[in-house]
Amino acid sequence: MSVQSINPTAVVRSARRIPQRRLVLVAGGLGSALFGLFALRVLAGDYIITLPDFFRILGGEEIPGATFILMESKLPRAVLGVLAGVAFGAAGAIFQSTLRNPLASPDMLGISLGASASAVFAIVVLSLNGSALSVAGIIGAVLTAVTIRLVAGSDGGYRLVLVGVTAAAGLVAVIQYLFTRANEYDAQLALRWMTGSLNSASWPTIRILLVALVVLLPLVAWTVKSQRVLELGPDVANALGVTHRYADLLLLLAVLLCALAVAATGPVAFVAFVAGPIARVLNGGRTTILGAALVGAVVMVGADYVAAYGFPGTNLPVGVVTGAFGAPFLLWLLASGRAGRAGRKS
Template identity: 60%
Template sequence: MTVTLDPPVTTEAPQRDARDVVRRARQAPIRHRRRLVAGLVLAVVGAFAARVLLGDYTVTIPDFVRILGGEQIPGATYIVMESKLPRAVLSVLVGLAFGIGGAIFQTTLRNPLASPDIVGVSLGASAAAVSAIALAGWTGWSVSLAAVVGAVGVALAVRMVAGDHGGFRLVLAGIGLAAAMQSVIQYVFTRVDEWDVQLVLRWLTGSVNGVDWPTIGLLAVVLGALLPATAWAARSLEVTELGDDTARGLGLGRGRTDLLMLLGVLLVAVGVAAAGPVAFVAFLSGPIARALNGGRTTLLAAGLVGAVIVLAGDHAGAYAFADLNLPVGVVTGAFGAPFLLWLLARGPLNGHRGRRAA
């Protein structure tokens, strides 16, 4: 008589299957984020190419390469190197700064309304710059520095008024200070000399036109320092989204959040210092990037979305209307206002379903 024994029962196979399921679940969002970033990079490249090569004066790709190589092509070289290319490069840099800075505000404070446009940071920079031009007679780098100081000052004031509370209390404090800054701008505008009206209007609307290469180079250097620091500080961003109490329970100190907020303020401030307060870019970029990423926050995607918005807005402002060249801030403001109304009408504004704002 032959007796057959069943193979011993082991839990190794079920455990291996469970690990595979968990691994795939973790890798799926990462793969999606990579595909999203790659797609947005292609969108930025396409918008950049359209801004430089197309328009009233078209430039072929071979001619563009020859111009970058230093060859002088009558008419084309001046248009590309002094108008189209600097505007496109500045649009990318400013879009990155506004997009990442706005996403930091909205994510850290867990409220899509808590963007630099709404809480007064951009207006603080504009008020300081306009005051420096009209009242002190400053020009050049000193005006840009005043804009940075103004943005940081308003951010600190909002933080002090709101105290340890976030959410709507900080937004309300920011709206109040934004109204005060708007009053300052309106008063100072009445004191502006007629020769400075165009310069002041640039600070009120936001424009990438007429910026020289040294300014663009300085902005690139500053962003080269701020962006790596932001990437390091943002490693704990997902924990910060859970709220202050949960973050402290997980060992995340308040200092990391405050550092990330400061970096967000500086990113927005240098963007305003270079191009003025381009309306609603910081406000739009974060929610669009979250929607494209399945509701998850990604600062890089927000920055790329901001770059696409500024590039497309500048191109539309320059060529969408015959005999009319609109600043990019006018175009983004026209599209951003309906988005704000839609966001207000859609329901809870704390950015997390089922979670109340602090």
């Protein structure tokens, strides 16, 4: 396509035109599904909390047993699941749409593994635990993303994906080496963190992640128009004044979203990877950050319910369930040829 023959006004209108009716219906459907799963996670389970008791407890009334279970276990897990799912889903969709490759998610590019390697290093070498692991995870994710971007250079998204996959393989080797140096206690702690779980959900963690989302999501919304233009390819984007700096800004926001979610829950597998493609199918082939964020939240809360109650006598980490769901999804994505059509430079 010749850049000189492009009508900028027509291209921008085409890039920004989203079928509003379908968008509203999909968002409403996902919101309803999320509300239902949230209520199921909070009210149902081994200890059932009635709706009147729920509102009485929220109003400050102390109900023996029920208050503790709701406020210290059920509700924080559900709230953290929603917030982390929104962050993972939005981050994955930004990566995939900006790089124009459905495989380009934080899971596949090594960013989550960078957080894991940093956390395992903090456990095994520095003997850290608790909130220090969250800080280590954030630092590891950001450093990994910056390194991948610098090595990939400005050649485009396809090279960045290749560098990211290579970095992921190297980080797996680093993690395996660290495990050979760990004692039994440290190895168990590292494995629990790497699996990804909502078991350690707490209100201080929720407040930190909520504040981060309040800051970052408006910035994502502000840049979403540039993201739609970037989907059209580098030639069209450059012709319209959307340079690679906009792509770098979007990717930075996505890295921060992913890093903060990983810090709160650990690297929950495949949520960022599956949210974007599912939302894209629901929206008729158009990428929407809102749709992906809602899908991520639905997947997180639903998977946590299955992990908690789907296997009697066993309380699994949520990452086990999302991994079991995400692996077949990856195979389907590869078999359907969707990933093969994404080898374009951006």
